Amino acid sequence: MSTAQRVLITSALPYINGVKHLGNLIGSQLPADVYGRFCRALGRDTLLICATDEHGTPAELAALEAGQSVEAYCTEWHGVQKDLCDRFGLSWDHFGRSSSRQNKELTQHFARVLWHNGHLEVRTTRQVYSGTDGRFLPDRYVIGTCPHCGYDRARGDQCENCTRVLDPTDLINPRSALSGAADIEIRDSAHLFLKQSAFAGRLREWIDSHKNEWPNLVTSIAYKWLDEGLQDRGITRDLSWGVPVPDDIADGKLKGKVFYVWFDAPIAYIAATKEWADANGKGEAWRSWWTEGKANDPLSVRYVEFMAKDNVPFHTVGFPCTLFGANETEQPAWKVVDHLKGFNWLTYYGGKFSTSQKRGVFMDTALELLPADYWRYYLLANAPESADSSFTWEHFAGTVNKDLADVLGNFVNRVTKFCAARFDGKVPDDGRYGDEEVKLASDLDVRVKQYTDYLEALEFRKAVAELRAIWVVGNEYLTRAAPWTELKTDRARAAASVRMGLNLVRLFGHLAWPIIPSSAVKILATVSETPAIVPWPHAKMGAFLSELIPGAPIQPADVLFAKIADEQIAEWQTRFGGTE
RNA sequence: GGCAGCGUAGCUCAGUGGUAGAGCAGGGGAAUCAUAAUCCCUUGGUCGGGGGUUCAAAUCCCUCCGCUGCUACCA
Numbered sequence: 001m002s003t004a005q006r007v008l009i010t011s012a013l014p015y016i017n018g019v020k021h022l023g024n025l026i027g028s029q030l031p032a033d034v035y036g037r038f039c040r041a042l043g044r045d046t047l048l049i050c051a052t053d054e055h056g057t058p059a060e061l062a063a064l065e066a067g068q069s070v071e072a073y074c075t076e077w078h079g080v081q082k083d084l085c086d087r088f089g090l091s092w093d094h095f096g097r098s099s100s101r102q103n104k105e106l107t108q109h110f111a112r113v114l115w116h117n118g119h120l121e122v123r124t125t126r127q128v129y130s131g132t133d134g135r136f137l138p139d140r141y142v143i144g145t146c147p148h149c150g151y152d153r154a155r156g157d158q159c160e161n162c163t164r165v166l167d168p169t170d171l172i173n174p175r176s177a178l179s180g181a182a183d184i185e186i187r188d189s190a191h192l193f194l195k196q197s198a199f200a201g202r203l204r205e206w207i208d209s210h211k212n213e214w215p216n217l218v219t220s221i222a223y224k225w226l227d228e229g230l231q232d233r234g235i236t237r238d239l240s241w242g243v244p245v246p247d248d249i250a251d252g253k254l255k256g257k258v259f260y261v262w263f264d265a266p267i268a269y270i271a272a273t274k275e276w277a278d279a280n281g282k283g284e285a286w287r288s289w290w291t292e293g294k295a296n297d298p299l300s301v302r303y304v305e306f307m308a309k310d311n312v313p314f315h316t317v318g319f320p321c322t323l324f325g326a327n328e329t330e331q332p333a334w335k336v337v338d339h340l341k342g343f344n345w346l347t348y349y350g351g352k353f354s355t356s357q358k359r360g361v362f363m364d365t366a367l368e369l370l371p372a373d374y375w376r377y378y379l380l381a382n383a384p385e386s387a388d389s390s391f392t393w394e395h396f397a398g399t400v401n402k403d404l405a406d407v408l409g410n411f412v413n414r415v416t417k418f419c420a421a422r423f424d425g426k427v428p429d430d431g432r433y434g435d436e437e438v439k440l441a442s443d444l445d446v447r448v449k450q451y452t453d454y455l456e457a458l459e460f461r462k463a464v465a466e467l468r469a470i471w472v473v474g475n476e477y478l479t480r481a482a483p484w485t486e487l488k489t490d491r492a493r494a495a496a497s498v499r500m501g502l503n504l505v506r507l508f509g510h511l512a513w514p515i516i517p518s519s520a521v522k523i524l525a526t527v528s529e530t531p532a533i534v535p536w537p538h539a540k541m542g543a544f545l546s547e548l549i550p551g552a553p554i555q556p557a558d559v560l561f562a563k564i565a566d567e568q569i570a571e572w573q574t575r576f577g578g579t580e
Numbered sequence: 581g582g583c584a585g586c587g588u589a590g591c592u593c594a595g596u597g598g599u600a601g602a603g604c605a606g607g608g609g610a611a612u613c614a615u616a617a618u619c620c621c622u623u624g625g626u627c628g629g630g631g632g633u634u635c636a637a638a639u640c641c642c643u644c645c646g647c648u649g650c651u652a653c654c655a
Binding site: 013015017053056057058125127128136137138139140141156157158163164165168216217220221223224225227228230231233234237260261262265309310311313314317344345347350351352381382386387388389390392394395398399402403405406407409410411412413414415416417418419421422461462465468469472475476478479480482483484485487498501559560561562563 | 581617
């Protein structure tokens, strides 16, 4: 594992079109935040970047439907998404926009470099044009009767009924999915293609070099694309909303066209870093985050990307091709990802989360029901890492009630309240740690290291399971030490174990901060700590668990995590539906 | 159709050649500081079916079944 002290982290960009659901959240943004917080806690120079992905057909159509300009629509929804990020504790250094001036400039820059380096070429393609709608239509926005099975609402890219792959020209009685109009025609249209096929060998070597560290999910998707034979890819579209193709490319033959959203979206990682620098008076500092460092350079950056599996091809094929092609002439070279963490899907009772069918739980409604940390904990404890994972209300409530309320919340409560009742609400001074405490500390040394290693390895499920096991160790200790019994015969002994209990509360706050930040802050407030960034416990546990100063005030917490009642589960099942 | 991932205890999942595991749920007990919270013990599985390789298979190979996704102009 790298020891780089500078870490650049990006989350896949959420699409601008509406509120994201819990599956989107656990698929990239939440794990990126956890790793970012973990790196900051360790004292690493960390930059955590996300943005909204604003270009493409769906944004244009959603704006049309909302009766807004695309710009206004995107500005509004960027605001909504940013607010939801804040309320979920997603601690971006910058949450940018792919429609920013910076991204326009950088996208055009990359296109020019690729053009000059001979990696782009103009090809004429046949596109569906709808007269009534006055626009070109992507294949899936053309519907008609499937020539294979007769299904009358087959899409131009695939028939949902018989699952066969189609071309829009295969459809019988084709019509626009937008207006239903039948006046559609095929028009020739010139587009830029990125000659990806030339990079196949280079990409395979690059994937090979990472296959032992990246998730199997990621490398198997990448190999699948390479094995099937990499095709050149169109990187422009006949849309009005997007980054315009500059006139100096292809002698202006592509005037009025824009870049494909998947060409400019990854570049927006870099552009959002520039937005961050511009907004914070950092000047050219953004470049150092995106520069490939020399070996052993202390300023070298480790770059980690988070995304769900649908994004993997664009990050293992498309974006690397852009960077490889540009790096033939760009000095210093652009940074290519070091570690790529991919996720499977979170399902809702085994089925798809669906915006259109209102199936599942979305970020805004989730926060109306319960605080962010409940969701953060559940999602990370059940992150879809090795396979798709299923959200159910019963499982969610069971996890929250047992782990957060009973194991963690009750521990903090029992220790701090006992201290308040029997030790005057101050860290007890009497007594000394004995064999029991030495054994506890050595047990925790092993577990804290394991937890740290899991976070470093981006194994979120295992990390959370280990964190929970650490909380259980606290409860086990308290049961063995039984200060409520010792108090009757040996007050000093009871005092030492309460002091240890309070130090454990503090430890739990430090360790839990990347996962459940606002709860961790509340926990630390009980022992009068209020750091903005909660530092990782570097010390051996024997020392760390002696750091609370005797006599320091203790403020017992209110109920940290309220339990979810059976009636609430029943109500939410009914309200959110789709459980059959 | 092709390809990929997955299929292990009632539930959610670990486990990639060496005596089947965890958490939850279920059962029994202890304790009474605490949100009736905790702690200890415990029931429970022909590892999707079949075939093969091996001294030894959840693990490797073949085949079948099931679920999910992708299939390059949705993002």
